[in-house]
Amino acid sequence: MSNKAVFLDRDGVINVDHAYVHKAEDFEFIDGVFGACLAFQNMGYRLIVVTNQSGIGRGYYSETQFAELSDWMKAQFAEHGVQLDAIYYCPHHPTKGQGDYGVDCDCRKPEPGMLQQGIEAFDLDPGQCIMVGDKHGDMLAAKSCGIGTKILVRSGQEFAEQALADADLVCDSLAEVPALIKA
Numbered sequence: 001m002s003n004k005a006v007f008l009d010r011d012g013v014i015n016v017d018h019a020y021v022h023k024a025e026d027f028e029f030i031d032g033v034f035g036a037c038l039a040f041q042n043m044g045y046r047l048i049v050v051t052n053q054s055g056i057g058r059g060y061y062s063e064t065q066f067a068e069l070s071d072w073m074k075a076q077f078a079e080h081g082v083q084l085d086a087i088y089y090c091p092h093h094p095t096k097g098q099g100d101y102g103v104d105c106d107c108r109k110p111e112p113g114m115l116q117q118g119i120e121a122f123d124l125d126p127g128q129c130i131m132v133g134d135k136h137g138d139m140l141a142a143k144s145c146g147i148g149t150k151i152l153v154r155s156g157q158e159f160a161e162q163a164l165a166d167a168d169l170v171c172d173s174l175a176e177v178p179a180l181i182k183a
Helices: 033-042 063-077 113-121 136-145 161-166 175-181
Strands: 005-007 046-050 084-090 130-133 149-153 169-171
Touching: 005 033, 005 113, 033 046, 063 084, 084 113, 084 130, 113 136, 130 136, 130 161, 130 169, 130 175, 136 149, 149 161, 149 175, 169 175
Parallel strands: 005 046, 005 130, 046 084, 130 149, 149 169
Antiparallel strands: none
C-alpha cells in the first residue's frame, strides 16, 4: 500500500469553518473537496484528517457527537468514491479545556502528535506526504514532522508573513491543490 498521504485539516479545508461545527446540519462542504480528494486518491495518496477539536474540551459538544459527525462525513466522502483512511483529533485546550481536557498536549496543532500518529500507523514516508491546512499551526506541525509539501489554503483568511513563509504553496481552496502537486 501507499507510503504517502495527504493530511487534511478539517474546518476551513474540508468544510466552511462556522466555529465548533459538531452537527451534520451545520456542516457545509467547501466546493471541490470531493473531486480534489478523489484526485489525491487516484494519485496514490492516503487521506488522513487531522483536526483540533477544542470544542470537546470546552464542553460545547462531546466526543460521541464528534464521532457521529465524523462517521457521517466519512459516509459523504464514500458516496463520492473517496475513502478517508483515518481521522485524528485533539480534544484538548491548554487554558480553556475543562477537567482532563485542560492540558498542554503533543497532539494539538502546532504540535505534531496527530501527524506522527498517522505516519506511524500507515508507515508513511513524511517526505512524500502533503499537509493542507488553513492556519499557521498546520504548517508548523507539518514542518516539525518533515512533511514534504505544506500547503496553506486561504479559505477567506488573511495570513501573517510567517505563516506564508512556512508554507510551500498557498492557494484559495483544496480544489486547486491536485493541479498544483501534479505539476
